[in-house]
Every structure is written in C-alpha cells, then in structure tokens.
Amino acid sequence: MDRCEMQGSNGRGAPPTPLGDLPAGAHGVVCELRGGTGFLSRMTALGFTVGAPIRVMQNYGRGPLIALVRESRIALGRREAGRVLVQVGPPAAPATAPAPAGERPA
Amino acid sequence: MTVTQGAATRQITVALAGQPNVGKSTVFNMLTGLSQHVGNWPGKTVEQKTGVHYARGEEGVEIKLVDLPGTYSLTADSPEERVARDFVIKERPDLVVLIVNVAALERNLYLLAELLALPAPVVVALNMLDVAERRGIHVEPAVLESALKLPVVPMIAVKNQGVRELVQVILRTARDPAGYAPSRPQIDPEQQRVAQELERLVAPAVPAPYPHDWVALKLLEGDTEISQMIRERLSPSEWEQVDALLLRHEDAILEIASSRYEWIARMVRAAVSRPRVGQVVLTDEIDRVATHPFWGLLLVLAILGAVFWLAYAIGAPLQGLLDTYFVEGGASWLHQVLAGAPWWLSGVLADGVLAGAGTVITFLPILLIFFAVLALLEDVGYMARIAYVMDRYMHLMGLHGKSFFPLLLGFGCNVPAVLGTRIIDSPKARLLTILVAPLVPCTARMAVVTVLAPIFFGAAAFWVMWALVGLSLATLALTGVLLHRFAFGGKHAAFIMELPLYHLPNVRTISLAVWQRTVAFLKKAGGIIVVLSVLVWVLATFPTREMETSYLAAIGRSFAPLGAHLGLDWQMIVALLTSFVAKENTIATLGILFTSGRGGTDLAANLAPTVTPAAGLAFLVVQMLFIPCVATVAVIRQESGGWKWALVDLGLLLVISLSAGAIVYRVGTWLHAG
Numbered sequence: 001m002d003r004c005e006m007q008g009s010n011g012r013g014a015p016p017t018p019l020g021d022l023p024a025g026a027h028g029v030v031c032e033l034r035g036g037t038g039f040l041s042r043m044t045a046l047g048f049t050v051g052a053p054i055r056v057m058q059n060y061g062r063g064p065l066i067a068l069v070r071e072s073r074i075a076l077g078r079r080e081a082g083r084v085l086v087q088v089g090p091p092a093a094p095a096t097a098p099a100p101a102g103e104r105p106a
Numbered sequence: 107m108t109v110t111q112g113a114a115t116r117q118i119t120v121a122l123a124g125q126p127n128v129g130k131s132t133v134f135n136m137l138t139g140l141s142q143h144v145g146n147w148p149g150k151t152v153e154q155k156t157g158v159h160y161a162r163g164e165e166g167v168e169i170k171l172v173d174l175p176g177t178y179s180l181t182a183d184s185p186e187e188r189v190a191r192d193f194v195i196k197e198r199p200d201l202v203v204l205i206v207n208v209a210a211l212e213r214n215l216y217l218l219a220e221l222l223a224l225p226a227p228v229v230v231a232l233n234m235l236d237v238a239e240r241r242g243i244h245v246e247p248a249v250l251e252s253a254l255k256l257p258v259v260p261m262i263a264v265k266n267q268g269v270r271e272l273v274q275v276i277l278r279t280a281r282d283p284a285g286y287a288p289s290r291p292q293i294d295p296e297q298q299r300v301a302q303e304l305e306r307l308v309a310p311a312v313p314a315p316y317p318h319d320w321v322a323l324k325l326l327e328g329d330t331e332i333s334q335m336i337r338e339r340l341s342p343s344e345w346e347q348v349d350a351l352l353l354r355h356e357d358a359i360l361e362i363a364s365s366r367y368e369w370i371a372r373m374v375r376a377a378v379s380r381p382r383v384g385q386v387v388l389t390d391e392i393d394r395v396a397t398h399p400f401w402g403l404l405l406v407l408a409i410l411g412a413v414f415w416l417a418y419a420i421g422a423p424l425q426g427l428l429d430t431y432f433v434e435g436g437a438s439w440l441h442q443v444l445a446g447a448p449w450w451l452s453g454v455l456a457d458g459v460l461a462g463a464g465t466v467i468t469f470l471p472i473l474l475i476f477f478a479v480l481a482l483l484e485d486v487g488y489m490a491r492i493a494y495v496m497d498r499y500m501h502l503m504g505l506h507g508k509s510f511f512p513l514l515l516g517f518g519c520n521v522p523a524v525l526g527t528r529i530i531d532s533p534k535a536r537l538l539t540i541l542v543a544p545l546v547p548c549t550a551r552m553a554v555v556t557v558l559a560p561i562f563f564g565a566a567a568f569w570v571m572w573a574l575v576g577l578s579l580a581t582l583a584l585t586g587v588l589l590h591r592f593a594f595g596g597k598h599a600a601f602i603m604e605l606p607l608y609h610l611p612n613v614r615t616i617s618l619a620v621w622q623r624t625v626a627f628l629k630k631a632g633g634i635i636v637v638l639s640v641l642v643w644v645l646a647t648f649p650t651r652e653m654e655t656s657y658l659a660a661i662g663r664s665f666a667p668l669g670a671h672l673g674l675d676w677q678m679i680v681a682l683l684t685s686f687v688a689k690e691n692t693i694a695t696l697g698i699l700f701t702s703g704r705g706g707t708d709l710a711a712n713l714a715p716t717v718t719p720a721a722g723l724a725f726l727v728v729q730m731l732f733i734p735c736v737a738t739v740a741v742i743r744q745e746s747g748g749w750k751w752a753l754v755d756l757g758l759l760l761v762i763s764l765s766a767g768a769i770v771y772r773v774g775t776w777l778h779a780g
Contacts, residue, residue, distance in 0.1 A: 037328030037359060038183055042602055044363030045179035047213040051364065057390065060399055063498040064507075064601055070213040070367075073389070075494045077501070077601030 014088045019056070019067060020081035027055040028088040030069075035083045043084070046074055054086055117168045118280045121193055123221060124205035125214050126176040127487070127606035129233045131155075132263040133205055134173045135618050137273070144622045146747070147189045153528065154189075161273050169276060172199065180220040181324065182331035185533055194224045196315050200280045202226045203272070205263075208238035208245050209607060211378060212370050218254075219291045219366040223320045227286040229257045229279055231272055236262050237609065242381030250377035256288040264612050291369035293323075297361050300351065301326055307348050311339035326358045389487075389607045396488070397605070402495040409488075410514055413479050417472050417518050422549075424471035433464030453647060454640060462639025462687065466632050469521065469737065473627065474620060476515050476522035480529070481619040483511070487606040489529060497601050503583055504590025505542075506535035506599055513539065513582075516546030520738040521631070524745055525623060534594050540746055541589060541755050544734035545582035547575055550689035555726055557693050561710045562722030570723070574730050581731055581762060631740035638736045639687050646684065653698050658683060672728060672767040673721030673775070682728065688735050720774025724767040731763035 016031050030052045033043055047070035048054075057073060059065040064077050067084075076084070124130040135142075138157025147154045155173040174193060175186035182188050194202060202221055206214040211232075221228050232247055251258040257275045261268025279286065293301065305322035312321050313335070324332040325348070337345050352358075395401045437456040444452035483489045489511065497507030505513075512526030523543040530536040547555075555574055559567035590596060645658040653659060662680035669679050677699040684691040693709075700712040717725070733739070733756050743752040 033360065038330075039600065040357075040359050040363075041179065041181045041183050041327065041329075042600070044359065045181070045183075045216055046602065046604065047216070047367075049364045049367055050360060052367070058393070058397060063399060064494060066393070066397065066494075066605060071210045072213055073393075073605040075490070075497075075601065075603045075605055077497070079598060080600055080602055 016085040016087050018082045019054070019076070019084040019086050020059070020065065020078050022056045022059065022086060022088065024056050024059050026086075026088060027053065027091045028086040030054050030084060031087040032085040033083060034085070039080070039083065043080075047072060048074075048084060053091070054084075055091065115166050115168060117170055118200040118276075119170045119172065119197070120276055120280075121172045121174050121197075121199040121202045121226070122205060123174045123190060123194075123202050123217060124176055125178050125207070125217055127604060128176070128205045128207040128214060129263050130173065130176060130205045131619075132612060132615050133203075133231065133233065133261075133269065133272075134171060135614055136263055136266060136269045137169075138171055142618075142622070144626060152185050152189050159273065161277060162270075164277055167277065169273070172197075177217070179216060180224075181327055181329050184531065186531070188331060191224070194221070194226050195317075195320075198315070199226050200283075201276055202228045203231055203276065204228055205231045205233050207234050208232050209234055209241060209243060211238075211243075211245065211374060212367065215370045215373070216363075216366060219369060222288060222290050223317070223323060225317060227256070227279055227283055228288065229259065229272075229275055230254065231268070232258060232260045233263050235260055236265070237607065241387065244379045245374075246377045250374065253373045253377060254289055256286065289373065291366050293362050293365045297326065297355070297358055297365070300355050300358065304348065304351060307344070307351070308336050308340070311336055311344075313339070323362070325352060326355060327362055328352075328356075328359055387607070389605075392608055393491070393605070396491045397494050399495070402491065406492050406495055409483075413476075413515075414518065416479075417475050421472035421475050421518075425468045428468045428471070429464070432467055433460060436460050436464070449651070450647070454643060457647075458640035458643035459636055461643070462636035463632070466628065466635055466737065469519065470624070472519055473522055474624060476518060476526070477620045477623045478616065480511070480515070480522070480526050481616040481623075482611055484529060485611045485616055485619075487608045490603060490605045493603060494605065501599070501601070503542075503586030504535070504594065504596070504599065505539055505586055506530050506532055507601065507603075509535060509539040513543060513546055516543050516548060518549060520544050520546065520548050520734050521627070521741050524738060524741040525627065527745060532599055534597075535599050537746060537751065538586060538589055538594060540742055541751065541758070542582050542586050544738055544742075544755070544759060545578055545585060545731065547578045547730055548689065550735070551730055554685070554689055554692045554729060558696075558722075558726060558729075561714050562717060562719065562726070570726070574726055577727065577766070578730050581766070585758075585762065626744075627741065631737055631744065634740040634743075635687075635736050642684060642687050646680075653680070653695070668764070671771065672724045672764065673718060673771045674725055674728075674767075675716070678717075678725055682732060685729065686733065686736055688737075689729075692729060718775070718778070720771050720778055723774055724771035727770045728763045728767035731759065731766055733759045733763070 022028075030048055030050055032050065033040055033048060035043075052069055055068040057066040057068050062078075064075050065081050066073050066075050067081075122130055122134055134155065134157065137159045142155055142157040145154050146152065152175055157171050159169040159171060161167055161169060172193065174190040177184070177187045177190050180187055180191040193199070204218050204221060206218075218228065218230060232245060232250070235245070238245065245260075247258045247260040257279055259268055259272045259275050261272060263269060292298070301319070301322045304325055305318050308321060308325065309318050312318050321332055321336065325336065336348065340348065396405055437460055440456040440460065441452050444455065483492070489508070492511050493507030495507070496510035500507050500509050508530040509527070512523045512529070515526050516523030520543055523546060524540050527536050527539045527543070530539060555571055559570045563570050642658070645661070646653050646656050648657055650656065658680055659676065662676040662683060665679045666676050669675060677696065680699060681692045681695040684695040696713060697709050700709055734742075739752055739756065742755055743749055746752060
C-alpha cells in the first residue's frame with residue numbers, strides 16, 4: 001500500500017484503485033502489485049510493473065476483464081485484477097492507445 | 107543424422123526463442139520445411155520441435171534448429187520456461203535467435219533481458235514489421251542494433267522476407283563468437299549489491315553449467331526451482347543465511363523487472379517512433395463483439411455450429427466411404443486372397459488388424475477437419491477469445507477457459523478433444539481437461555444410443571437420449587469439481603492470458619500443424635489401436651471360433667455377479683468389453699450374440715424381450731460413461747506423459763460408469779415395482 005499512497009501524496013491526486021473496479025476507458029499507472037512470487041513473476045513478464053501505463057479496454061463488472069499494458073491486451077480474472085492497484089490519471093503521452101469498448105472515437 | 111554433402115560437415119545448433127504470438131513457428135517452418143521432427147522434451151509433456159536448415163552457398167554447414175517453447179520470461183513458472191532455459195544453459199546452443207513481435211516490442215524484449223544473462227550469443231529477429239507499420243509503429247533496425255550491440259534482423263516471416271538474411275547473420279555470428287559483446291541490462295545498484303552478496307554465499311553450491319551470477323539473480327527473483335536446487339546443496343546453516351537475505355528483499359522481483367524494462371526503454375528510445383494520437387485498431391473493433399459476454403458467447407456457438415456442420419457434411423460421408431471401401435472392401439478382399447491360408451490368418455488380418463487400422467483410417471476425415479479448425483482459430487488469434495468468453499463458466503469446474511474448445515470437439519470425437527488440450531498452458535488444468543474429456547458423448551456413443559434406445563424405450567427414446575447427454579455432462583462437471591477440489595489441491599487457477607492481435611491465417615503454418623498432429627496421432631496411437639484390436643479379436647475368437655464360447659464370453663460370464671447389480675447379463679458385458687476397440691462395436695457384438703442360435707436375425711426382436719426398462723437404461727448409462735475407446739486411451743497416454751494417468755482415468759471412469767449404472771438399475775427396478 002505504501003508505494004501507492006506515497007505517489008498519491010506526490011500530487012497525482014486520485015487514490016489508488018484496484019484494476020477490477022475501474023470502468024472501460026479508464027487509464028492510469030500501475031502503482032502496486034500484490035501477490036506471491038509466482039503471480040508477480042508472471043505479471044511482470046507480461047509488462048505489469050510499477051509505473052507502467054495501463055488502460056482498461058473492457059470491464060463488465062463480472063467475469064474477466066481486458067487491460068492494455070505495454071501495447072498488449074491482457075485478460076485477467078477478477079481475482080488477479082483485484083491485485084493490481086492503479087493510480088488513475090491522464091493517458092501516457094505518446095501511447096498507441098486505441099479506443100476502448102464502449103467509447104466511440106471521434 | 108548423417109550428411110554426405112562434402113567431407114567437412116559442421117553442425118551448428120541454433121535455438122529459436124520468443125514470447126507467444128510472435129510468429130516463431132512461422133519462422134521455424136520457413137527454415138526447416140518438412141525436415142521437422144516433432145516429439146516431447148525428455149520427461150515432459152511439452153512439445154519439442156527440431157529441424158535442419160541447409161544454407162544456400164554454405165555447403166558443409168548444417169544448421170540444427172531447436173524450437174524452444176514460447177515463453178514470456180525464463181523464471182520457472184511453467185514447464186515451458188524450465189525447458190527453454192534448461193536448453194540454453196545445459197545444451198549450450200551455438201546461438202539463440204530471439205523472435206520479436208515489433209507491435210509489442212518492449213514487452214517482447216523482456217525475454218532478451220533474461221536471455222542476456224545466459225552464456226549463449228543472441229541474435230534478434232524483428233518480426234511482423236508490416237503489422238507494426240500498419241499501426242504507425244516505425245522501427246530502425248540499425249539504430250536498435252547499435253544500442254543493443256548485437257545483430258538485429260528485420261523480417262516479415264509470413265511473406266518470407268528477411269529469412270535468408272537471418273540465416274546469413276546466424277552463420278556470421280556463429281563463425282565469430284569472439285566478436286559478440288552485447289549491452290547487458292543492469293539492475294539497480296541496491297539489488298546489484300544484494301545479488302553479489304548472494305552470489306558469494308551460494309557460489310560453492312552452484313552446480314557446473316549454471317552461471318553463478320544468474321543463479322543469484324534467480325534466487326532474488328524467488329525462482330522456486332533454483333531455490334530448491336541451492337537449498338539441497340547448502341548446509342542448513344548456510345541456507346539460513348541465504349534465506350534471511352532473501353526475506354529482507356522479498357519484493358526484489360518487482361525492482362528487477364522494473365530495471366529490465368527501464369533498460370529496454372533506453373535501448374529502444376532512439377530506434378522506435380510511435381503514432382501520437384490514439385487510433386482505433388481493428389482488433390479492438392472485432393473484440394467489441396468477440397469478447398462481449400453475450401455477443402461473444404453467441405459468436406462462439408455460431409462458430410461451433412459451423413464446425414460441426416462441416417464435420418457432418420464432409421467428414422461423415424467420407425468416413426462412410428472409407429468404411430465401405432477400405433474396411434469392408436479390404437476385409438472381403440483379404441478373405442478372398444487368403445482363402446487357402448489357415449482360417450485364423452485371414453481372421454486376424456481382416457477382423458483384427460484391418461478392423462483396428464480401419465478405426466484409425468475412418469477417423470481421419472473428421473480428425474483432419476477438427477485439427478484444421480483448431481489450427482486456424484489458434485493462428486488467427488480467435489482461440490484466446492473463446493477462452494476469455496468461456497472462462498467464467500469453466501472456472502466453476504477448476505478448468506480453464508481454454509478447456510472449453512477441446513471439450514466441445516469431444517462431441518465429435520474424444521481423440522481431437524484430448525489432442526486439442528495442447529492449447530491449455532496450465533499443466534494442471536490441461537491434465538484435468540484430459541481426464542474428463544472422455545465424459546463428453548462422442549458421435550460413436552450417440553450412434554449406439556440411437557440404435558438401442560428405441561429398442562428399449564420405443565417412443566420415449568428421444569427423451570431418454572437427451573437425459574443421457576445431460577447425465578454425461580452433469581457427470582463431467584461433477585467429476586471436474588471433485589477432481590479439482592480433492593485430487594488437484596483445489597487451488598484457484600489464475601486467469602492471466604494475452605489476447606493477441608488478430609491476423610490473417612497463414613496457410614503454411616496451419617497445414618504444417620495439421621500434418622504434424624495427424625502424423626503424431628498415426629504414429630503414437632495407431633500402433634496401440636491395432637495391437638489392442640488384435641487382442642480383442644483373439645479373445646473373441648479363441649478357443650472355439652464362436653464368440654458365445656470364446657475367452658471373451660468367459661470373461662463376460664465371470665463378471666456376471668457384478669452384472670447382476672446392473673441387470674446386465676453376460677452378453678451385455680461382452681458388448682461393453684468389445685466397445686473398448688470402438689464404441690460402435692457394441693451394436694455389432696449384440697447383433698452376433700442375440701441373433702445367432704436364436705432363430706430370427708432381427709436384433710430388436712431378440713433383444714427387447716430379454717431386457718427390462720431398468721436394465722436397458724442401466725446399460726445405456728454405463729455405455730455413455732464407460733471407459734473410452736482404445737484410440738482415446740492411446741492419446742490420453744500420449745498427452746498426459748505416460749500410462750499412469752491413462753490408467754488412473756480408466757479406473758475412475760470404470761467406477762463412475764458402473765456405480766451410475768447400479769444406481770439407475772436399483773432406482774428403476776424399485777420404481778417399476780412400486
């Protein structure tokens with residue numbers, strides 16, 4: 001929890017939110033990963049590290065969700081998504097962020 | 107492998123590494139063509155592919171290619187990762203070629219950061235440049251090469267662009283290993299200090315081929331395999347020191363991963379330019395439907411409907427033709443040709459060997475269709491979406507979203523269902539899927555029920571058939587839940603899966619995959635099927651040439667006390683026993699046992715009066731849940747890595763089917779009487 005709160009007080013504003021609670025279209029930065037070594041090792045290899053920009057592509061509130069991290073779409077079960085804390089914020093500068101489900105591009 | 111092209115043949119071994127979905131198998135196929143050998147890694151159920159490439163204009167040099175399993179990292183999270191890193195460390199390839207998908211360059215280079223900690227020289231192949239360009243991602247290979255200080259080859263493998271250049275670079279790098287001095291990722295100074303301290307502590311315990319610094323790094327990352335290896339080699343007090351140090355740096359893995367990505371970001375910064383504005387990717391447009399909880403489910407069902415239509419419209423008629431002309435035609439031809447030979451010779455060849463081989467051959471059309479569909483859906487990237495949509499339902503059984511599609515193929519035939527479980531990466535979920543797959547009612551079982559249900563139940567047959575299918579699936583779900591809970595530790599199977607970008611199918615990749623799966627099935631399962639078919643023929647024929655007085659009948663009679671609990675007489679038991687060769691045999695056996703020596707030849711007329719409704723239902727229940735056919739058993743053995751799980755599954759299914767039959771018979775008799 002520490003790292004996330006520290007970043008929160010660093011002027012980034014919004015409190016850290018579990019990935020599973022974020023709606024489609026939300027973006028921010030991964031600020032904490034919780035879990036055993038096996039989980040951490042798989043997640044980091046897939047691009048989830050502290051500071052990595054993340055975007056929720058799909059989240060219907062039940063069942064697995066899809067997040068965009070380091071230009072790959074990763075599907076996570078709800079339990080796994082609950083272990084990723086995200087500092088919600090503006091999208092990372094030159095990202096190849098496509099429009100998420102439910103949001104019509106202009 | 108002897109090569110006679112010139113006297114001084116030199117073989118260099120090249121390992122192909124890469125994360126999943128980078129087009130690695132396409133590159134491998136381009137380089138090796140049909141020279142591939144597909145097997146399993148020793149002692150593992152991980153597929154191993156090797157092949158040879160002869161470079162044009164480089165006579166006397168043979169490139170042996172080993173396709174490492176696709177892995178995201180080299181920490182021992184899965185058997186694939188262990189296989190990949192063990193190969194690089196222990197087999198010492200002359201070179202590792204890392205195939206990278208440029209569309210997700212930084213994530214892909216994470217594996218490079220890991221590989222650079224191992225002794226083998228690495229060449230990077232930037233694949234799918236066209237996909238990246240279409241998305242506005244532009245990479246300068248030369249700039250990346252000078253940053254990484256190792257060879258970087260741009261390529262579009264599906265268009266055969268850059269493959270020959272890759273071969274040249276492989277040969278050049280292998281010729282001059284001394285000139286290889288790449289940039290290496292540095293972990294942050296704090297972790298570096300801990301790693302050095304660890305290295306000092308464990309150095310005396312590190313066995314021969316392992317680099318000391320790599321072992322220290324993996325310990326710090328919490329790698330279970332390396333921790334165990336070192337623990338076994340240190341005295342308890344020495345390990346305590348190591349363990350204490352590790353405990354103080356428990357989240358080192360996060361720091362190490364971050365510093366790898368930071369290094370990667372520095373490496374690619376000058377070489378990559380990206381589009382500034384957010385653009386819509388076709389994949390996300392398709393996924394609005396394909397991964398939607400409702401529309402996605404409908405799409406899965408529609409695609410499955412199409413697959414089964416294809417199997418029945420094309421596969422079933424072909425199967426019929428093969429059966430008529432190959433099996434039956436072949437049998438009568440054999441009987442004719444061998445008319446003068448001893449009776450048993452034509453018998454064993456026509457009714458044993460040919461019947462067994464016939465099962466295999468008549469299977470092929472439907473198998474090929476299913477294999478092709480599996481390979482196609484996997485290649486275009488849709489299989490991951492099926493898994494995503496179905497995961498919430500499969501999870502209830504401890505299965506994985508990826509278990510769904512193979513199990514569904516089981517309605518056609520259990521063999522592709524078991525073979526199809528290769529797409530499941532979690533070894534436990536895969537084994538569990540294999541074990542429950544025989545409970546999916548295949549077409550052959552349904553054919554038996556379709557013939558027998560009207561005989562036993564007349565007009566009510568339709569409802570009985572539906573109830574039987576429902577019972578099979580309920581049993582599958584229950585067995586899955588119980589096995590997961592009690593035999594597999596009940597641990598929550600994490601659902602973490604990449605959804606690759608969709609892309610157009612590659613005919614070459616798909617046809618090679620179909621070819622390899624078919625050959626593997628014929629080679630591994632074919633022999634077992636023929637041998638067991640012959641065995642059943644011998645048992646059913648000797649000593650008297652009549653089934654009624656054969657060894658098989660004697661075996662059936664010896665089970666009579668057991669059969670009494672199910673209301674089954676010995677003929678029914680023999681029918682079940684012969685169904686082991688092929689499910690359809692149930693009908694043929696009942697035909698022989700109930701028509702000869704009893705006057706009439708009509709099975710229905712002879713069978714119906716001897717079987718009470720309770721016994722009939724019990725028989726159909728046992729038949730539906732019984733041990734699978736020999737072809738399925740053969741592939742279960744092949745895919746689960748040995749006889750152990752195949753035998754466990756046989757025992758389990760035997761118990762399930764007989765108990766279910768006994769319960770149905772008891773309840774049925776009681777209801778009938780009451």
